[in-house]
Amino acid sequence: MRALGLIALAACGSGSGSSPPSPGSGSASIVRVDATELIAKYECTRCHEVPKVAAAVRDKHCVACHRQILDGTFAAEPERLAKWRGRITSLTDVPSLAGADRLRRAWVRDFLLRPHDVRPELVAEMPRLALAPADAEKLAGHLVPEDRADPVDGDPAAGEQLFRNLGCARCHRFTGASVDDTAMHATGAKQPAPLDRAWQLAPDLRYARDRVQPAQLAAWIAAPRGLMPKLGVDDAQARDLAAFLARTPLAALPPRPPAKRLPVLDRAVTWDEVEAKVFRNVCWHCHAVPDFARGDGGPGNSGGFGFAPRGLDVSSYTGIAAGSLDDEGERRSIFAQLPDGTPRVVAHLLARHTEAAGGIVDGIRGMPLGLPPLPLEEIQLVETWIAQGRPR
Ligand code: HEC
Ligand code: HEC
Ligand code: HEC
Ligand code: HEC
Structure with a gap:
């Protein structure tokens, strides 16, 4: 699934309104917001891991239950389990919100109000919930306590070489960029566990420049979290890669024609x-x-x-x-x-x-x-x- 990048991309850092950048912290905007009540109200933990908030119980947890069935740890007769396993394709993995602190606060707010597809290999997407803008703002503040706008200072040309040499395209699409390699990416599906899961959870890097805080791009590549493995990249190389991701020109996505409703069929449908x-x-x-x-x-x-x-x-x-x-x-x-x-x-x-x-x-x-x-x-x-x- 691919969505058009029509999301309003608010400027980074201080764009989130509720809190002006704190004096003396340069370009960092720091907020202390506790949205635990909203996380409970909207039941984010039925899908996501959220730091310091208890997970939903298994029988309410869309992802935990599906994973138990896939892993074979769900108590059921083997034949039923096998049948279910063959049918479950969605909500088998979601990003942990522990990693959301790398994102820009304004991006998270806008994404919550108008979610779009970020991970092309993940079947499920973030559902469009009935969030009031003030709730989205508060949740974004909770998930992204510090928002820094410091620019990235690497060499994009060196970063491009590293991107190719290190095979980032095994897991990541980078649509519209010269390095996007659908053939190499496709083989990622056949990687052994847990790399096959990492392949599914890898974001299309097209969106990284808008959603990830610039300095966090480099920090993440040097010390990735979640299911992204460490790739032996030092700090200088990580800055080059980050500069490449943030600045390489991107081709526009092909226009998506509006869905054309089909006429009713002549044959009987029961x-x-x-x-x-x-x-x-x-x-x-x-x-x-x-x-x-x-x-x-x-x-x-x-x-x-x-x-x-x-x-x-x-x-x-x-x-x-x-x-x-x-x-x-x-x-x-x-x-x-x-x-x-x-x-x-x-x-x-x-x-x-x-x-x-x-x-x-x-x-x-x-x-x-x-x-x-x-x-x-x-x-x-x-x-x-x-x-x-x-x-x-
Ligand atoms: C039904 C499951 C489900 C629920 C409930 C849910 N999410 Fe999500 N969310 C997802 C999926 C799936 C993605 C990954 C979408 C993608 O990458 O395209 C996602 C992505 C996100 C992201 C982006 C993180 C990233 O690394 O890309 C944020 C932030 C987020 N969700 C916050 C929330 C919050 C806050 C709530 C509760 C208000 C919530 N979600 C409820 C399924 C869910
Ligand atoms: C107690 C375990 C359990 C929980 C909790 C659970 N599911 Fe499932 N889910 C299943 C099983 C079992 C199947 C396969 C059933 C079948 O089709 O025979 C399934 C299949 C599905 C499917 C269709 C197959 C696919 O992967 O697309 C969807 C969609 C789905 N679940 C969504 C959800 C959502 C959304 C939630 C959370 C609100 C949820 N499930 C919670 C057990 C669970
Ligand atoms: C992940 C869970 C989920 C799945 C999957 C899902 N729905 Fe829904 N559906 C909801 C929720 C939640 C609402 C209530 C939304 C609201 O109140 O705005 C809803 C509302 C609706 C409504 C509107 C009811 C009304 O009176 O407003 C219809 C119709 C509907 N769903 C049909 C479907 C059909 C058909 C499918 C399968 C193609 C489907 N839904 C799949 C969760 C789901
Ligand atoms: C084995 C698969 C795999 C490989 C190879 C890989 N990544 Fe990742 N990467 C991931 C996963 C999975 C995530 C998301 C983790 C999460 O959201 O919890 C990720 C996230 C990222 C992010 C954050 C992007 C965003 O929009 O949030 C960046 C930047 C990134 N990777 C860069 C790279 C670079 C550069 C390389 C090559 C040096 C690389 N990755 C190689 C799996 C991989």
Whole structure:
């Protein structure tokens, strides 16, 4: 998944508003913000590790449970485990927020409000939560206590040589840069554990100049954290690499044409088909019945990630027919037409395409939340089924 770089890139350092740079600290902006309450409210720890905040319990933890299943440490019959393992591709790893202190505060704030795809090999993305701008600001201040704008002082040409010689492209894409090497990058998928996980978690370095504090770029390369291995780079080499990452010219990303909605099909489409191909495939993991899903119907049913319960169960014909709860808590159909004639559920699926292209549809959150948009053929299937009167 690749998003256009349409995110507003606020200037570094003091751009975050709430706190002026502290006197005497040069270009560093230091804030003391405690957003522990917001981290609890939005349940960030159901996916991320957050320093000094307890992780969510396993049965609420989207990543811990998936990892236990992949590692074989989840207690279940071997056949079930094997079946599950074959199906789980998303939310198997997320960046630890312990490493977010290298980022620019303003970038984190803007990213939380309008997330985009940073890691091309990671299926899941940061979900677009219902965060107020003031909440995003506070969370960014908590995660990035010190924001320095000191420039990088290395030799970009030497950095480019190092980038090639050290094979950074094994894990990293660097889209738009001369060193971007898709062939070398592709082989990274076949690396043994834990390097295969590092490959998945490696950010596209295109965004590094906007999101990472300049001095932190060099510091990180010399002493990486998380799953990036140490590559034996000394401080001077790290500065050259950082200067290269920050200054090498980048080609514009190819324009992304707006998703073209497909016409409804002529052939018959039944519930069995849309259930198997769409609703049971991804949606029901967040929109299920609590009894079935270990007491929690998922954020799209029981509520979660700061969302109020929508009571939407898409795991059965009667469940989906019962609809969802509107903002007043009244039941409404997810098939009812919005003012432009689009059934509500189809509008949510199309909105995810708009989000992936850098936009937002007012009042309609893209579905599936935090996952790649559905192929247009699957949306066509849902729309056809609705147009045919939703036959079983
Ligand atoms: C459903 C899982 C999920 C939840 C809940 C979640 N995140 Fe994320 N978040 C992700 C994923 C996946 C990424 C990586 C996205 C990428 O790189 O494209 C991410 C990325 C981030 C990043 C960027 C870090 C980096 O190194 O690139 C920040 C900051 C962040 N999340 C903060 C938060 C905060 C704060 C909350 C709670 C308000 C939160 N997240 C809740 C899944 C989640
Ligand atoms: C108690 C363990 C557990 C927890 C907690 C859990 N999952 Fe899953 N998840 C599973 C299993 C098992 C499967 C595979 C089931 C199948 O399709 O047969 C799965 C599959 C999925 C899938 C579809 C396959 C894929 O990888 O894309 C998605 C999406 C998903 N989960 C999202 C989530 C989200 C979001 C959360 C947190 C709100 C979550 N899960 C929490 C066990 C869990
Ligand atoms: C084995 C895989 C691997 C290799 C090889 C690798 N990296 Fe990384 N790199 C990662 C991972 C994983 C992360 C993200 C860690 C996290 O977010 O927790 C990362 C993060 C980074 C970041 C932070 C970028 C950002 O946007 O946050 C920079 C800069 C970076 N790497 C530079 C390099 C350079 C330069 C090289 C070559 C000298 C290199 N990496 C080689 C895996 C790798
Ligand atoms: C990661 C969890 C997650 C996944 C996966 C997911 N949803 Fe959702 N969904 C939510 C949450 C949370 C809400 C409530 C959002 C809000 O209140 O703004 C929601 C809301 C909705 C709504 C709007 C209900 C209303 O009345 O406002 C529809 C329709 C919907 N989802 C359909 C789907 C479909 C179809 C899929 C699969 C393609 C899907 N969702 C996948 C979490 C998820």
